[in-house]
Amino acid sequence: MARPRRRRLLAVSLASTCAITAAACSQGGDSTAGSPGDGKATIKFWSMPFWIGQDDKLKELVDDFNTSQKDVKVELTQLEWKDGRDKVKQAIAAGEGPDVWLMNNGLELEYLKAGAIAPLDKLGYTEAETGAFLDLAKVDEYEGKLYGAPLYFDAGVMLYRTDVLEKYGYDKPPATWDELKTTASAITQESKADGSGISGWQFKGMDDHVNAINSTWESFLCQAGGSLTSPDYKKSTQNTEAGKTAMNYMRSFYQDKTSPVGTSALNGFVDGKVAMFPFFQSVIANVEAGGAKTKGKWAVAPMPKGPASGCSMVGGHSLVANSRGEDLKAAGTFMKWLASPEQSVRYMDFHAIFPYDPAKVAPAVKTLHDRKVKSNPNWTPILEQLGRNTPDLLLQDRHGWATRWEAQKASVVAGVNGQLPVDEALKSIDDEVGKALDAGR
Structure with missing residues (x-):
């Protein structure tokens, strides 16, 4: 759980949303270490539908994750783009809300200053795993640590x-x-x-x-x-x-x-x-x-x-985890899966930019990435533009x-x-x- 000073800082920095839920601002988080009967850690994931053009894909991805896991289960709350960010902000300011959520690349300073987001090393990410990201992943750094796992770039x-x-x-x-x-x-x-x-x-x-x-x-x-x-x-x-x-x-x-x-x-x-x-x-x-x-x-x-x-x-989006979650390892397990090279290469189907260095991923993933790039001539100018950006x-x-x-x-x-x-x-x-x-x- 975050230190009291950080909770106060979060309440101040997100004052406009905390005011909406003032009665809940002193309450603890609602992360669940597990569900009765199944022995699994339960992770609450709130997200807007980032798979462009196919809103049902997000539920499909979460279902695929749950099927593949023995120790972690994800409960999805699907939000709308028009007010999804505000709902997350209100919930986090109230000491409630998700264990993992979707955030713009670059992240929001209020969350970072308040210590509301867990750094990736606390979620089980290794240097080898974070070192495979493109250099642009530095957009999710704060005070020398990486806090967001990029799903894709724009x-x-x-x-x-x-x-x-x-x-x-x-x-x-x-x-x-x-x-x-x-x-x-x-x-x-x-x-x-x-x-x-x-x-x-x-x-x-x-x-x-x-x-x-x-x-x-x-x-x-x-x-x-x-x-x-x-x-x-x-x-x-x-x-x-x-x-x-x-x-x-x-x-x-x-x-x-x-x-x-x-x-x-x-x-x-x-x-x-x-x-x-x-x-x-x-x-x-x-x-x-x-x-x-x-x-x-x-x-x-x-x-x-x-x-x-x-x-x-x-632009683009990343996954972040609640620093006050009761099972950061389980949150990291889910984030590593959803933002993995194997999943991120699939996001290229809606023209999302692969957030990893292709030379640093598994050969099978690199082969699929290269095949997608070759299949569509528009990837060449997109990747040229990517190389111009910092x-x-x-x-x-x-x-x-x-x-x-x-x-x-x-x-x-x-x-x-x-x-x-x-x-x-x-x-x-x-x-x-x-x-x-x-x-x-």
Whole structure:
């Protein structure tokens, strides 16, 4: 069980959720060491359905685990994406809730500072096991220890309609910011003239999925050489020359009407009315669901390189365990199974990025991984993009995360569409996030 000081810290850091369940905040956890009659340790697992497009897959995976085990049994509580994270936070703040749960890669600082998550070495992970993860697994480190077991990674990439680019004379996707702007503008103008009415480009998040502006913006900020915070995470650093370069570049697409505010990047792409857009590679599942509208008419490319680099936002999900659970070994047994190379390679079926170094897994798993990569040409640009990315953005993003994502949704959109001057939009983000950073110290 966590020390009393850590419990108090958790109650303070998650005050907004603890207030909802104030009567329970002093209660102990409800982890169960076993179930009567079967002699098994029982692990409570709460998760959103991370297998994209097949919500029933999560229960299937848990059933497979339970069938394979003699000493551990998992009870699944399946949550919805719209409020699942909040339900976990409320339960943990109340001293209740799951033994294992799903969390974004990068993890949430409140849980880490409160000691609410058990480090992997306390769950039975060896150095050899954690050493097999990709270097990007450092996004789940805190004060020198690894706290999350990555299920898979996401990386921001560019999707483009091969049929549209070919129609307007382009045999390959743009590779730089300048090429992107030139290509997108030409497609918009020429398609307007011939009556096709195609937008050459749309920034995901400037459409009907506003939350996506966070990953989009952070990718372009990174490409301009910017950062979210200072190296010590104490200062918000978006109102810089790099920030202005990134926002002015994005703004130019709307000033000259290359991109229309409000047009759905994904739906427009599926319908052939948006030629290119950026997002995590996991959106491929949605594109493929377009059937005949998209089959054989699109592809993936790395992000066009900006003035500083071709980096992009990293995402994905990890498993974490409750430090107050009564059987950390059993929790570790389940996490090792669900986030194992053998299971993670299956997640590539919904285009999730394998979180292990293929050279450090069993030969049979490596063979399957390599076969999947060879079977789909889109894996080549996805893996190229993965190689451009570092843990830096996610490690910065966990500091002031909730405030930053709300501030960016408002101010980035306002700055890009011209409602606010660029410097005011960036200053607004820094001011809001700065207060959160100060409060967190």
